[in-house]
Amino acid sequence: MIYQTVDEQIEVAAIYKQGSVNPVAFRWGNKKYLVDKVNLIHTRYEGAIKCYFFSVSTKSGGEYQLKYNTDNLKWHLDQFYL
Numbered sequence: 815m816i817y818q819t820v821d822e823q824i825e826v827a828a829i830y831k832q833g834s835v836n837p838v839a840f841r842w843g844n845k846k847y848l849v850d851k852v853n854l855i856h857t858r859y860e861g862a863i864k865c866y867f868f869s870v871s872t873k874s875g876g877e878y879q880l881k882y883n884t885d886n887l888k889w890h891l892d893q894f895y896l
Contacts, residue, residue: 826889848873
């Protein structure tokens with residue numbers, strides 16, 4: 815699968831429950847995407863900052879990787895898959 819790196823800050827609606835977080839929708843540009851499925855969650859440290867990466871499928875058929883920065887609590891669209 816080929817991916818395109820984006821690294822743009824986005825707005826994300828997420829459910830925070832019992833110490834976990836799950837994105838349910840996000841806005842990129844003027845378009846809203848509804849998350850159909852969270853396929854994979856992994857973490858990576860960027861220096862001393864722990865980031866969570868969510869590989870998601872959307873109801874419109876796209877696949878995206880969202881990044882959640884635990885230091886500044888901001889979300890980024892990290893990549894999308896072609």
